Amino acid sequence: MSGRSIGIIGAGLAGLACADLLAKRGFHPVVFDKGRGIGGRLATRRTAAGFQFDHGAQFVTAKTAGFGEVLSQAREAGVAGNWSTADRNVTVGVPSMNAIAKSLAAGLDIRLNTRVTKIWETANGWQIADSETETPFDRLVIAVPQPQAVDLIGKDHPLAAEIAHVTMSPCWTLMAAFPEHLRAPFSSRRAPDSCLAWVALNSSKPERPDKNSWVVQASADWSARNLDRDPDDVARELLLRLCGDLRFEPTSALHVAAHRWRYAKVETPYGKPFCRSASGTLYLGGDWCLDARAEAAWTSGVAIAEDLLEHLDAK
Ligand SMILES: Cc1cc2nc3c(=O)[nH]c(=O)nc-3n(C[C@H](O)[C@H](O)[C@H](O)COP(=O)(O)OP(=O)(O)OC[C@H]3O[C@@H](n4cnc5c(N)ncnc54)[C@H](O)[C@@H]3O)c2cc1C
Known part of the structure; x- marks a missing residue:
C-alpha cells in the first residue's frame, strides 16, 4: 500500500x-x-538431551479484551494452553x-x-x-x-x-534438570522476598517433554547485586539454593545453566x-x-x- x-x-x-x-x-x-x-x-x-526451559516469561495473563482475544485465538489454534500454578490459573504457549x-x-x-x-x-x-x-x-x-x-x-x-x-530490573535465571525419580515437594512457588523469587517445574506446563526440568528466577535485588558475576558461578550458587528447597542432591543435576536478563522487568x-x-x-x-x-x-x-x-x- x-x-x-x-x-x-x-x-x-x-x-x-x-x-x-x-x-x-x-x-x-x-x-x-x-x-x-x-x-x-x-x-x-x-538442550541436546531433550530438556526444555521457558527461561523468560513464565506465563501470560490478559486484563484487556484485545489481548484476551489474542490468547483465546492462540488456544483455538493449539499454540496456548492453561497451566495451574500454586496460586492461579494462567495461560502458557504450547509447546513453548x-x-x-x-x-x-x-x-x-x-x-x-x-x-x-x-x-x-x-x-x-x-x-x-x-x-x-x-x-x-x-x-x-x-x-x-x-x-x-x-x-x-x-x-x-x-x-x-x-x-x-x-527503569528496568535484571533477572538471573537458573535452568536445572534432574533424574526422573526425584520428586519435589512442590511444582511452582512464588516467594518475591527471597533470593529464589520464582521456582517452577517447567514440565508441569502442558505439552512439555516429561522431564524433571526447573526454571528459577532470582529476585531483582539479588540479580542486581550479582549482575556481573560469571554465569557458571551464579548457576552453582542458585543450584545449591534450589536443591536445598527441593531436597535434591546438587550432584544429581543433569543440566545446569544460568541466563542473565539485563533488562527483564519494568520497574518504572x-x-x-x-x-x-x-x-x-x-x-x-x-x-x-x-x-x-x-x-x-x-x-x-x-x-x-x-x-x-x-x-x-x-x-
Ligand atoms: C525472566 C523473565 C520473566 C518474565 N515473566 C513474565 C511473566 O510471567 N508474565 C508476563 O506477562 N511477562 C513476563 N515477563 C515480561 C515479558 O517477557 C515481557 O514483558 C515481554 O516479552 C516484552 O516484549 P517486548 O516485545 O516489549 O520486548 P522483548 O521481548 O525484549 O523483544 C525485544 C526484541 O528486540 C531485539 N533487539 C534488541 N536490540 C536489538 C537490535 N539492536 N537489533 C535487532 N534486534 C534487537 C531482541 O533480540 C528482542 O527479541 C518476564 C520477563 C523475563 C525476562
Missing part, C-alpha cells in the same frame, strides 16, 4: 503485534531481530512460550540474526544499518527494552530525555503506550511503556500500528 515503508527493530511481542496489524492492513513491514529466533523475552531453551509470539509472526518479513547497530534520520525518513547492509524506511519503530532503545537513538536525541525516567514504566518523535517518523515502544507484562508489550505494539495507520492513511 501507498509506498510507505516501515522498519521495525525487535521481534518480541511488541514488534510482532505492530507488524501483524500493519500487515493485515496491507503494509509490508520489515522486522529485524538480533536473535536466532523470534519472541524476545518469550523465550525457550532446548514463544509459540504465542510465533502465531503472530506467520507471513511476516522477519530478518533474524540481524543486529541493528546504527540508525539515522534522513530527509525522507530513517536509515538503519546492521553489520552488512543499510536500509531506508519512511517510518521506523524501535520495539526493544528502553536502555537498548536509548543506545540506538543516542543519549542526545530528544526522546532519550522523554523516556529517561523508565513510561506511562503511555508509545513514544513518537516530533517529526512523526520514529516510534519507540515495548512493555516498558506500560507494565512488566507480556500484555503490555502487545498493547504498545498495537497502539503504535494504529497510530501509524491513522497518520499514513491521512497522507
Whole structure:
C-alpha cells in the first residue's frame, strides 16, 4: 500500500503485534531481530538431551479484551494452553512460550540474526544499518527494552530525555534438570522476598517433554547485586539454593545453566503506550511503556500500528 515503508527493530511481542496489524492492513513491514529466533523475552531453551526451559516469561495473563482475544485465538489454534500454578490459573504457549509470539509472526518479513547497530534520520525518513547492509524506511519503530532503545537513538536525541525516567530490573535465571525419580515437594512457588523469587517445574506446563526440568528466577535485588558475576558461578550458587528447597542432591543435576536478563522487568514504566518523535517518523515502544507484562508489550505494539495507520492513511 501507498509506498510507505516501515522498519521495525525487535521481534518480541511488541514488534510482532505492530507488524501483524500493519500487515493485515496491507503494509509490508520489515522486522529485524538480533536473535536466532523470534519472541524476545518469550523465550525457550532446548538442550541436546531433550530438556526444555521457558527461561523468560513464565506465563501470560490478559486484563484487556484485545489481548484476551489474542490468547483465546492462540488456544483455538493449539499454540496456548492453561497451566495451574500454586496460586492461579494462567495461560502458557504450547509447546513453548514463544509459540504465542510465533502465531503472530506467520507471513511476516522477519530478518533474524540481524543486529541493528546504527540508525539515522534522513530527509525522507530513517536509515538503519546492521553489520552488512543499510536500509531506508519512511517510518521506523524501535520495539526493544528502553536502555537498548536509548543506545540506538543516542543519549542526545530528544526522546532519550522523554523516556529517561523508565527503569528496568535484571533477572538471573537458573535452568536445572534432574533424574526422573526425584520428586519435589512442590511444582511452582512464588516467594518475591527471597533470593529464589520464582521456582517452577517447567514440565508441569502442558505439552512439555516429561522431564524433571526447573526454571528459577532470582529476585531483582539479588540479580542486581550479582549482575556481573560469571554465569557458571551464579548457576552453582542458585543450584545449591534450589536443591536445598527441593531436597535434591546438587550432584544429581543433569543440566545446569544460568541466563542473565539485563533488562527483564519494568520497574518504572513510561506511562503511555508509545513514544513518537516530533517529526512523526520514529516510534519507540515495548512493555516498558506500560507494565512488566507480556500484555503490555502487545498493547504498545498495537497502539503504535494504529497510530501509524491513522497518520499514513491521512497522507
Ligand atoms: C525472566 C523473565 C520473566 C518474565 N515473566 C513474565 C511473566 O510471567 N508474565 C508476563 O506477562 N511477562 C513476563 N515477563 C515480561 C515479558 O517477557 C515481557 O514483558 C515481554 O516479552 C516484552 O516484549 P517486548 O516485545 O516489549 O520486548 P522483548 O521481548 O525484549 O523483544 C525485544 C526484541 O528486540 C531485539 N533487539 C534488541 N536490540 C536489538 C537490535 N539492536 N537489533 C535487532 N534486534 C534487537 C531482541 O533480540 C528482542 O527479541 C518476564 C520477563 C523475563 C525476562
